[in-house]
Amino acid sequence: MDEHKLDLAQLRAEIPLAGFLEKLGHVPIRRSGGELFYLSMLRDNDTAPSFCVNEKMDLWYDHGLAKGGSIIDLALLLWPELGFRQSMERILEVSGNPVLETKSAGGRQTEMSLKFPSYQILEDRPIGTNHSISAYLRSRGILSQADPFIRELYYSVKTATGEQRKMFAAGWQNEAGGWEVRNEHFKGCLGKKSMSAIPGSPDQLTVFEGMMDFLSWRLEHPGNESSILILNSVAFLAPAIQRAARYRSVSVFFDHDPSGRKATAAFLAQVSYANDRSGIYEGHNDYNEKIQHQLGDARQQRSSDAPCEKIKKR
Known part of the structure; x- marks a missing residue:
């Protein structure tokens, strides 16, 4: 990493979620289709593996909390008593990486910046042009009611290797401008979550x-x-x-x-x-x-x- 700052995008790329969880003592209960399932470390009452990690996208989702995201989002939930900067430093400590710092007149200073968002919205269309999305909504029994509440959302997600993987899903915007996304294999939110x-x-x-x-x-x-x-x-x-x-x-x-x-x-x-x-x-x-x-x-x-x-x- 650059010796003058801690780049959040680089942090995500260099510290895989599964390895990070293993260092914290969490091991998957089962594996299915490229996804790892854990007992949730965010809830005390989880008796079935409902915390999922998608290894290709290096993203997690907790079905009991209906929350998900990157290693950064997970750290903020794991250590709510810490501030943002301290949570990022804790990720590095757990992973065996030193906390990078620069010196200034005011003493210790660690700069963190996210140069590029981890996702990019490419297009949203009315329901009906994508067979897979329509089939998913049909399987849920609500295809006839989807328009205009749900859109076909096309987006790309930056993987741990830096690759921009193009994806699509049924999506709807929340009040914060984020997109709630659903398809047969994934459930999550792009951007800030809200009602x-x-x-x-x-x-x-x-x-x-x-x-x-x-x-x-x-x-x-x-x-x-x-x-x-x-x-x-x-x-x-x-x-x-x-x-x-x-x-x-x-x-x-x-x-x-x-x-x-x-x-x-x-x-x-x-x-x-x-x-x-x-x-x-x-x-x-x-x-x-x-x-x-x-x-x-x-x-x-x-x-x-x-x-x-x-x-x-x-």
Whole structure:
């Protein structure tokens, strides 16, 4: 590295995530399709490997937290008590690299700069031009509801080797201008993570954890004109509760997993007139799981109703 500054892009390129986690004592439970799965080191209640590292892109994603990113993002979550500069220095210490520094009149100074973003948005298009994206949304049962809420997003990601890998996914923008991206193999966020809002009635608010759940609800409630708030992560529960106070009627559709139930309880405790509507998908983890289950049942029924060919006797 340059002796005068610590370049964040270079830090990412020189310290692979898997090796960094190994030095911290975390080993993958299983490997699948170029991805490593760990018990989450960011949560105490993880009993199944839900923390994923994509070795080619050198990116991580924690399915329980609905958060992901680079080694830099991980360090900030691993050591929240440290500042940004100290967290980056801790990465170097763990990896066996010395902390680079320069001297100035004021004493020790470490400059950190990210010269190039780790991703670049190339284009976004309306749904319908990319077969793979449409097939993914169809498999989730919400293709008919995707437009105009979801776009086809084409982007490139800088890998650990410095290569710009071109990718595409279903995506939607959040309030901070970041893109939430989903495809069959990846779930994450490009840019700053935040909530997504869809304006509607000034008196009614309907709150979801994710976009797929909102589109599943819209499939069954096409005429509802409620304002919509999509958390994109339960980490935004507090600001969602603050926003809900502006409305007279609030409906909540959170997951049936431990984090979703905890979020529902907190929401109802602070917004006394809010209603938990998750009973609609009782027996399923979330609204979209219910829709996918119904889709599977419909396919099975069509298959069983198909005429059978007559067997010719010899």
